[in-house]
Amino acid sequence: xxxxxxxxxxxxxxxxxxxxxxxxxxxxxxxxxxxxxxxxxxxxxxxxxxxxxxxxxxxxxxxxxxxxxxxxxxxxxxxxxxxxxxxxxxxxxxxxxxxxxxxxxxxxxxxxxxxxxxxxxxxxxxxxxxxxxxxxxxxxxxxxxxxxxxxxxxxxxxxxxxxxxxxxxxxxxxxxxxxxxxxxxxxxxxxxxxxxxxxxxxxxxxxxxxxxxxxxxxxxxxxxxxxxxxxxxxxxxxxxxxxxxxxxxxxxxxxxxxxxxxxxxxxxxxxxxxxxxxxxxxxxxxxxxxxxxxxxxxxxxxxxxxxxxxxxxxxxxxxxxxxxxxxxxxxxxxxxxxxxxx
Numbered sequence: 001x002x003x004x005x006x007x008x009x010x011x012x013x014x015x016x017x018x019x020x021x022x023x024x025x026x027x028x029x030x031x032x033x034x035x036x037x038x039x040x041x042x043x044x045x046x047x048x049x050x051x052x053x054x055x056x057x058x059x060x061x062x063x064x065x066x067x068x069x070x071x072x073x074x075x076x077x078x079x080x081x082x083x084x085x086x087x088x089x090x091x092x093x094x095x096x097x098x099x100x101x102x103x104x105x106x107x108x109x110x111x112x113x114x115x116x117x118x119x120x121x122x123x124x125x126x127x128x129x130x131x132x133x134x135x136x137x138x139x140x141x142x143x144x145x146x147x148x149x150x151x152x153x154x155x156x157x158x159x160x161x162x163x164x165x166x167x168x169x170x171x172x173x174x175x176x177x178x179x180x181x182x183x184x185x186x187x188x189x190x191x192x193x194x195x196x197x198x199x200x201x202x203x204x205x206x207x208x209x210x211x212x213x214x215x216x217x218x219x220x221x222x223x224x225x226x227x228x229x230x231x232x233x234x235x236x237x238x239x240x241x242x243x244x245x246x247x248x249x250x251x252x253x254x255x256x257x258x259x260x261x262x263x264x265x266x267x268x269x270x271x272x273x274x275x276x277x278x279x280x281x282x283x284x285x286x287x288x289x290x291x292x293x294x295x296x297x298x299x300x301x302x303x304x305x306x307x308x309x310x311x312x313x314x315x316x317x318x319x320x321x322x323x324x325x326x327x328x329x330x331x332x333x334x335x336x337x338x339x340x341x342x
Contacts, residue, residue, distance in 0.1 A: 011055035012339040014129035016114040016167035017045040017331040018109075020200070020303055021294060022253065023260045024175075024238030026231065026267070028160035033177035035220075036231065040238040041175045042245060044189060045166035046328040048110040050122035054129045057103035063089045066107040072177045087154045088123050096130040097147060104129075111326060112170070113206035115295025117163030123147035124167035140168045140335065147152055157214055170334035174242040187245050191330035194309045197250045200326040201283065202316045205275040205299030212296040215268040230266040237263060254305035258290030264297065271297035279323040288312070288315035301326060 024041035026032065033039035061075040064087040072086045081090030089104045104126060110118040127143045127150075138146065144164040152159045162175055165184055172189040175182055219227035231251055237260045244252035265272055271293070280291045280302055287310035294301040302323070306314045 009055075010133045010339075010342075012129045012132055012337055013051070013053050014125045014132070014335065014337040015049040015051040016121045016125040016128065016335045018048045018050065018114075018118050018168055019043045019045050019119045019163065019166035020116065020198075020328075021162065022303075023241035023256060024234060025162065025264075025295065026160070026213065027178055027238065027261075028162040028175065028182070029158050029213060029217065030160075032217065032220060032231065033178065036235050038239060039177040039235050040242060041162040041177070041240045042173070042187075042238055043162060043175075044172045044194070045167055045170045045331045045334065046116070047331040048108075048114075048116060048118070048326070048328055049331075050110070050118055050125045050128050050167070051107045052122070052125040053105040054126075054133060055103050057101040061090075061093065061101045062103040064103070064105040066105060067112070081154075088119070088150060089126055091150050091154060092123070092126050092130055092146075095150065096127075098130070098134055102133075111202045111301065114202060114326075115293060115297070115298055115300030117166065119294065120147060120151065120163035121167040123150060124164060124335055126336050132337045132339045143335075144168055158217060158260075160213075166334070168334045171332045172245060172330070174238075174245075185242075187242070189245065189330060190248050191236060191275055191332070193248070193250060194330055195328070196311075197254065197305060199304050199306065199311065199315070200294075200328055201279055201302045201304060201323040202326050203273070203275045203279055203299050203302065203323055205273055211297055212268060213268050215270060219268060225270070226266055230263045233263040234260060234314045250305075254289045257292050257303060257305055260292070261292035264292065273298050275299060275322065276302065279318055279321045280304075282317040282321035283314050286313045288314045 022042040027039040028041050058074045064071045069084045072083045074080045077090045077093035080086045108118045111114045131138050148161050172187040175183040241256045283304050289305040291302050291304040
């Protein structure tokens, strides 16, 4: 690929929100959605941002991960892409092809392997910054495809696209999947009411998206009836979740979160975990209405529904069971890039 000329003073900061998936996760993975009658995913962007700072780096390419303190430098983006922890930055540098070495410093405000789509949000933040510095050749929808395909190259497995829409656009949405390009339907949300009614708990157990998705995909394509029925039910729940969100029916959303988790548990054994179940059970016993794992499950964060009056005892039960609370706000704005010279 031809190199793209940069200003010697080119630099920028970018950030993108993560998301809470309310229903329909896994349905965004090809070809699952093609084999279901109707497939949708409903999610909400939140203010646990992935951030990137990009600036000139002299003669060597650099990546610094503030979360871990890791720093990597190399003579080329391709070499960077081979270093654990620098893969996505290096691969995106290869794609955008700036003509001079750059330094990329990243930070994620979401817990590690939380199931909140933080790695995809980080990819969008980096891609958005590099796009701005190389002439803004790509539209927001293009960034989704670029980052999704970059992740597939790095992970060497199938990837969906639901995690990339909230970082680009923000807000709540229903993503409709089918033949041809997916369609995003923006949805209104009463953010203060949603934030009072729902909370996030971190299990301190990393989630397992790649392994879980592969196991579900194999079971589904092999014709496993339990997996097929579970995915069909999840698809139906997602459509009903969209209706509940349209009508701002928080009680109905809480019910459907519980239904979604019951269906999702049937997909594969690794979708749940002892740590996750211990915290979920404690929260329910303390008065929570329902809960589900975020993302592919196996660990990460739990989304829990509770009446505001019962929230203090639910939060106490989560901590007693080994979990921690993750504060969040709904984020209506997507990718933000602040470009500056000097």
